[in-house]
Amino acid sequence: MLLTRPARPHPALRFLRRPKAALLASAVTVCLVAAGAPAEPLGVGDRIFPELGNPGYDVAAYDLALTYPGSNDKPLRAVTTIDARLTSSLDRINLDFAHGTVESVEVDGRRAAFSSAGEDLVVTPDHALPLGSVTRITVRHTSDPVAADDQDGGWVRTTDGLAMANQADAAHLVFPCNDHPSDKAMFTFHVTAPDGYTAVANGLPTGRVEAGGSTTWSYRSQHPMATELAQVSIGRSAVVRRTGPHGLPLRDVVPAADKKELEPWLAKTPDQIAWMENKIGPYPFETYGVLMAQASTGFELETQTLSLFEKDIFTEPAYPKWYIESVMVHELSHQWFGDSVSPRTWSDVWLNEGHATWYEALYAQEKADRPLQDRMKAAYGASDRWRAAGGPPARPKPPAPGQKIGIFRPNIYDGAALVLFALRQEIGEDAFERLEKVWVQENRDTSVGTADFVRLASAIGGRDLTGFFQDWLYGEKTPPMPGHPDWKQVPPPAPSDPAKKS
Structure with missing residues (x-):
């Protein structure tokens, strides 16, 4: 995710978040109530989102x-089927789900009771499920778009349909799931919409069936995916296809009326992929493309194989060309850092955003003569303030109630990229570049944590870097920058005196 600016560009091109309304409270409606003890919400103990x-x-x-009714303010009919392996013996199964009406639940083809608890759907099958067994859970439900002025994740209303923005804690506003990036899975989508609409989802198309005035579009991923990276676009869209490096199929989704205007931007993707491959190795998925949605979100998002962008950033003349291209590379970088190699916990999100910011800045340096070192020096000057406001890069403060994307603060963007700059200074450019390539190759399709990165960096750097990372990732104060003892913290500007006039 990259938080982009809502107004005219500031000379420093800071990434500021648009004000957003609070996330809607849990709205699961249930039709049956499980017998026995009261259902309780559970979680995997994530420090940022403990019940996720x-x-x-x-x-x-x-x-x-998913069946789209032809209006983006009405619920979609939905059936979510989950195949899971039991890692414990369970007599109840908790799923994250918080915005829809549950009509029925089946476990292995047999009706199951269900109830709600917090933002969980709690399923009680008619028999206990033993450790090691494989089970299939089928939930028939609605998937309800939130009010247009309350969009903070889940379905995002566009001018002609819907798209998804599930990061960090919002996939369960769309479908029942185990909504944590530590549990990646394969995905298949079947999206039915009235004729005249186009549906696109993560992965490659597997079929299209027209019947009775509607079309069902099917897609399947070829690599496991975290729930927060799921994407379904439904709209009056054009799908633009081309070929990327090594024959990689590319497909972009844009408003049909804007296809010609947006084509120059779409044509940049093959070269951007080639640039990234030169830096860190082969592209990790089966396809890529950008989804340019006519919507106001305040961010761009790295949904797997189909990154979500606000269309307006490509048509707003106030945005410099180099800046837009660097934003495209930021989201593309996430396909390696965050999508293929996912965070084990949300405290590890610095690994996503720090790397995406790093390659965004490196691209701007090489393609637009925007020196990386200048940006890192500016980040160093602000780092102590960022740590005080949002926590150190690898220990971000939890978000304020009702603002779940509030974890996306400067400390995990430029603040985390600053850690990578310090690491490169510490171990040398050759070792750093080798680390980046090995990191994405060895951890492809997995969820990993900060400790894994520290171990690999120490191995490639040839010495124990635990102390180095402890100071840079968890310290309240920013350590001295290796090789730049002259870099200092810059105090914030003094507030102006409203009584004085120029």
């Missing part, structure tokens, strides 16, 4: 069938 995810099972695959 659920223990006791590992999801292997999701199959989502």
Whole structure:
């Protein structure tokens, strides 16, 4: 995710978040109530989102069938099928789900009771599920878009339909799931929409069926995916296809009326992929493309194989060309850092955003003569303030109530990229570049944490870097910059005196 600016560009091109309304409270409606003890919300103990995810099972695959009614303010009919392996013996299964009406639940083809608890859907099958067994859970439900002025994740209303923005804690506003990046799974989508609409989702198309005035579009991922990276676009869209490096199929999704105007931007993706591959190795997925949505979100998002962008950043003349291209590379970089190699916990999000910011800045240096060192020196000057406001890069402060994307602060963007700059200074450019390539190759399709990065950096750097990372990632104060003892913290400007006039 990259938080982009809502107004005219500031000379420093800071990434500021647009004000957003609070996330809607849990709105699961249930039709049956499980017998026995009261249902309780569970979680996997994430420090940032303690009730996110659920223990006791590992999801292997999701199959989502969605029927769009032709209006983006009405619920979609949905069937979510989950194939999971039990890692504990369970007599109840908790799923994250918080915005829809549950009509029925089946476990292995047999009706199951269900109830709600917090933002969990709690399923009680008619028999206990033993450790090591494989089970299939089928939930028939609605998937309800939130009010247009309350968009903080889940379905995002566009001018002609819907798109998804599930980071960090919002996939369960769309479908029942184990909504934590530590549990990646395969995804299949079947999206039915009235004729005249186009539906696109993560992965590659597997079929298209027209019947009775509607079309069902099917897609399947070829690599596991975190729930927060799921994407479904429904709109009056054009799908633009081309070929990327090594024959990689590319497909972009844009408003049909704007296809010609946006084509120059779409044509940049093949060279950007080639640039990234030169830096860190082969592109990790089966396809890529950008989804340019006519919507106001305040951010761009790295949904797997189909990154979400606000269309207006490409048509607003106030945005410099180099800046827009660097934003495109930021989201592209996430396909390696955050999507293929996902965070084990949300405290590890600096690994996503720090790397994406690093390659965004490196691209701007090489393509637009925007020196990386200048940006890092400016970040160093602000780093202590960022740490005080948002926490150190690897220990971000939890978000304020109702503002779940509030974890996306400067300390995990430029503040985390600053850690990578310090690391490169510490171990040398050759070792740093080798570390980056090995990191994405060895951890492809997995979820990993900060400790894993520290171990690999120490191995490639040839010495124990635990102390170095402890200071840079967890310290309240920013350590001295290796090789730049002259870099200092810059105090914030003094507030102006409203009584004085120029």
